[in-house]
Amino acid sequence: MNMNIITLDNENIEKEHICCLMSQKDSGYVDQKKSWLKDRMNEGLTFKKMDVRGKVFIEYIPLKNAWYPIDGDEYMFIDCLWVSGKYKGEGNSSILLDECIKDTKSRGLKGLAILSSDKKKGYMADKKFLTYKGFIKCDEAEPYFELMYLPFEENVEPPKFRDSVKTPKTGNNGFTLYYTAQCPFTLKYSPLIEEEAKKNNIPLKSVKIDNLEKAKDAKSPYTSYSVFYKDEFITHEILTVKAFNDLAGKYVNKK
Template identity: 50%
Template sequence: MELIRITRENIEKEHICCAISSNKDCQVQSKKAWLTERLDQGLVFLKGDVRGKCFIEYIPAEYAWAPIEADGYLYIDCLWVSGQFKGHGYSNLLLEECIRDAKSQGKRGLAVLSSEKKLGFLSDPKYLKYKGFQTVDAAEPNFRLMALPFETQTELPRFSPRLKQAAAQVPQTGFALYYTSQCPFTAKYVPLLEAICRDRNVPIQTVHITTTEQAQSAPCPYTAFSLYWNGEFVTHEIPSEKKFEKLLTDRGL
């Protein structure tokens, strides 16, 4: 498989947003705008020459949209290979290219957000361990920061000390939703969830994180989407309309 690196010159013609195909889709427009703004910071979106989920996205950790401290590392936003592309070694191909790139830049290693057990939207901890990653920090309820240092004496990444402080400042009444445009699906689903809450008279506050500084001071390690109810974390996985309505019903709302 040929790998294609997204640039300002080819971003309009290349398929980048998971299974979404049309450039007119609000999700595609949102994601491509977010990517374009990050390219000068060293963000890399590397994809297979296919129309589907087969890509890796990473950025120097100093610019990562996550509350971490990992100077000198590359931070993997997303490594996603699924559907018909699974089982062909493409995850290895993408990760190995990321490692090669990191070493060519003189980086200390790689960092990535995972979980205690495999969860949606997060890198598989079993696969990462197989590739040599180690767990270097943990955050409630089940987030794990994993790293692949290139040298044994290298300082390891950690979650930002500001994480607990930010979590304590989450609104204590109703839903609070923090999200970014890093994930294309938020452009579609955040307005839908807001509309459902309006229809049911359920209070919801949405916070669109639009800068690196805001993301690095966020209350949740996964900044693309984090949902709270009365100050308690609910999920980082974007629910469909049906799942969200069930979530409300289960809470008597």
């Protein structure tokens, strides 16, 4: 199936579908995501999607401006490469990645970087696909995060995680939830978790990462959403209220 590629900009972003499957009643969270995208576009972010209403897109930004605790000014960072549903198995991931590679080279950068994991995890790129496309693991952080990179030339220093994710310290004795506006679902579910914790006296500190400096000093490689208990990383998967209560039952005693 041949599909056109659309590049979002300040002119078309309001009318274009941004590959999120939120219902119409939750459109306000999508609007917040679009606002976040527009701000990042001023910092070099690019969002390319196939001309369909589905999750077939790539989002990337120069690593120096990426909201991740990763160093490597000579690289482009891929926030998200997502192809799902009936659009898988048609080469669309390679098409979108090739678009990113071409754009990155035209900007004079030396390679790409992206988050992955040894075993497939939600919201992160498939390591098998990345390895097939030539990506190499260059760093890792507990419990399962791997930093992959694709250099365009030899003898380029690879990107690396910042020390803040190697030995994370939250400074909190209960749960700590970190999130950004990069995903509409974090904007929806994070306040629900906050309300549930308050209602049931579950110790929770919620931290919205709202600028580049905070993101670069983040405790987890996955800044869009990460949950800790004390200094232990728990998950980067977005929690429902039920899932949060299950965690609370495991880690703390409700008052």
